[in-house]
Amino acid sequence: MNVALQSRCDTSMPMPLSGQQTLLAAPPAPASENARLRLLRQHDRTRLWTSVRERRVCMLCGSEFEGVQIRIGVRAGKPVFGCPEPQCRGSLPHFAASGNPLLDDAAWSDWMRPPCEPAPAPLECEYL
Numbered sequence: 001m002n003v004a005l006q007s008r009c010d011t012s013m014p015m016p017l018s019g020q021q022t023l024l025a026a027p028p029a030p031a032s033e034n035a036r037l038r039l040l041r042q043h044d045r046t047r048l049w050t051s052v053r054e055r056r057v058c059m060l061c062g063s064e065f066e067g068v069q070i071r072i073g074v075r076a077g078k079p080v081f082g083c084p085e086p087q088c089r090g091s092l093p094h095f096a097a098s099g100n101p102l103l104d105d106a107a108w109s110d111w112m113r114p115p116c117e118p119a120p121a122p123l124e125c126e127y128l
Contacts, residue, residue: 037067044095047092
């Protein structure tokens with residue numbers, strides 16, 4: 001088992017019975033932020049984590065949170081990451097960096113614009 005997981009016994013949850021959903025642990029005490037950062041870096045292969053204080057947005061429910069708020073549990077001996085919102089099923093692949101242009105309403109409407117519709121005129125720039 002991962003050493004970082006073994007040191008997180010203060011937030012570990014018991015394994016569920018067969019067929020039950022895995023329960024996710026509450027955020028750890030500030031003393032274990034380094035272990036949490038190591039877990040996020042090791043298991044989030046698409047986004048770089050430099051701190052657990054970085055903000056992310058769940059693309060499923062729209063909530064914005066810090067890495068320290070992500071729920072972490074264990075399923076089959078491996079860490080499972082969950083959105084801080086209790087009813088949301090979001091996990092690491094659903095967490096986008098805060099400020100992502102595709103989370104912006106104007107950028108999203110441009111992305112969803114039908115191809116036959118002309119794009120808005122670009123801003124004119126003067127070059128010196």
